[in-house]
Amino acid sequence: MKAFITGITGQDGYYLSKHLLESGFEVHGTIRRSSSFNTSRIDGLIAEFGKSDQLKLYYSDLLDSSSLNNLINNIEPDQIYNLAAQSHVAVSFKNPLYTTQTSTVGPLTLLEAVKNSKKEIKYYQASSSEMYGGIDSSVLSETSVFNPKSPYAVGKVFAHEMTKVYRESYDLFCVNGILFNHESPARGETFVTRKITRAVGRIFHGIQKNLTLGNLEAKRDWGFAGDYVKGMKLMLEHDHPDDWVLATGETHTVQEFVEAAFGEVGLNWKDHVLTSDKYHRPNEVEHLLGDPSKAKKLLKWKPELDFKGLVKVMVESDIELAEQESVLISKKLMKPTWEYPITD
Numbered sequence: 001m002k003a004f005i006t007g008i009t010g011q012d013g014y015y016l017s018k019h020l021l022e023s024g025f026e027v028h029g030t031i032r033r034s035s036s037f038n039t040s041r042i043d044g045l046i047a048e049f050g051k052s053d054q055l056k057l058y059y060s061d062l063l064d065s066s067s068l069n070n071l072i073n074n075i076e077p078d079q080i081y082n083l084a085a086q087s088h089v090a091v092s093f094k095n096p097l098y099t100t101q102t103s104t105v106g107p108l109t110l111l112e113a114v115k116n117s118k119k120e121i122k123y124y125q126a127s128s129s130e131m132y133g134g135i136d137s138s139v140l141s142e143t144s145v146f147n148p149k150s151p152y153a154v155g156k157v158f159a160h161e162m163t164k165v166y167r168e169s170y171d172l173f174c175v176n177g178i179l180f181n182h183e184s185p186a187r188g189e190t191f192v193t194r195k196i197t198r199a200v201g202r203i204f205h206g207i208q209k210n211l212t213l214g215n216l217e218a219k220r221d222w223g224f225a226g227d228y229v230k231g232m233k234l235m236l237e238h239d240h241p242d243d244w245v246l247a248t249g250e251t252h253t254v255q256e257f258v259e260a261a262f263g264e265v266g267l268n269w270k271d272h273v274l275t276s277d278k279y280h281r282p283n284e285v286e287h288l289l290g291d292p293s294k295a296k297k298l299l300k301w302k303p304e305l306d307f308k309g310l311v312k313v314m315v316e317s318d319i320e321l322a323e324q325e326s327v328l329i330s331k332k333l334m335k336p337t338w339e340y341p342i343t344d
């Protein structure tokens, strides 16, 4: 089996490609040309699977339709996972055109390639719980109404609906995975959970003092990315294409995550956490809680790691990382920074 993955260098790209490679898949992934290396998450996989060509990487971009078409024509994958996106909601308010261009033109290019291919290709679209807008405390399922509140979410609704249009119009195996927030030690450092656990690790080792956050009241249904990518594969293995919610069915405030993370190392979060309007969004998604019963029943999928377990794994990993940083700082190979200069 051959899988083609956009966004392979991201959090989910890492966990999904690892899962597929270990299941015997040949994995083809797109990376972006950048002036510095951007493959750190998958370097271990490149070392393990690159030599035998079980893992192959290509330069491309969601806005470069011709390279995506050429790659799909040449590779002839059995499956496409479209994970690539400008995935930061706050940044989408600052870069709305870029964010929505990538999340509309990119998926449409891929869906056209699937439609025009002589081979039957199964397509996975990374849809998001952000599409719901979180306007009240209801439990959200595949049939809940969308109320997008950011340029990011509007772009995701477009891709979601277009995936359905291609599925229904051309009888293609195109699925939407409506994933609620999922995190891990490989989570980008500007998403709130990782921003918190990075700070906890650094504060614990005395190389950071404070952590400044925005809205502590927002609620999210947080799961573990390693569990969620397994659901993506199951969706493409199901007997028919559909839309699927993956979530834990539990929601927590940002403050609860903060308390749990500082609690892991015996610190009182109130001694370190500040808040600033700088991290508030023009429009906030206040409450997200998903109902994964359809995926549980029909895909036999279930999240393995719970909230406490997730916080623990992330804090432990970031304590180790901060320990390495503190050694570099003590040898004057790295300078201490009290807070990262660019965060969101």
Ligand code: NAP
Pocket: 006, 007, 008, 009, 010, 011, 012, 013, 031, 032, 038, 060, 061, 062, 063, 082, 083, 084, 085, 086, 087, 088, 102, 126, 127, 128, 129, 178, 179, 180, 181, 182, 183, 188
């Ligand atoms: P991520 O860590 O931010 O990774 C995004 C990936 O997309 C990276 O590989 C990035 O490349 C790539 N990318 C960004 N812009 C691109 C472009 N113009 N062309 C090609 N590649 C581009 O995101 P993630 O957490 O793994 O999420 C994966 C997907 O699921 C995203 O579409 C996200 O919107 C969606 N999603 C995520 C969650 C969640 O909680 N994690 C929930 C629901 C949906 P670089 O490494 O070069 O930046």
Ligand code: G4F
Pocket: 087, 088, 089, 090, 127, 128, 129, 130, 179, 180, 181, 182, 190, 191, 192, 193, 195, 212, 213, 214, 215, 216, 218, 219, 220, 254, 279, 280, 281, 284, 285, 288, 344
């Ligand atoms: O961690 P976040 O930035 O994730 P957000 O906005 O929920 O989006 C993530 O999950 C979506 C699925 O629902 C994905 F589609 C999307 O790609 C991304 O992976 O923020 C979570 C909450 C927000 O309410 C935010 O306002 O945390 C709040 N928050 C409070 N202080 C903060 C901060 N968020 C960030 N990033 N940084 C802060 O300092």
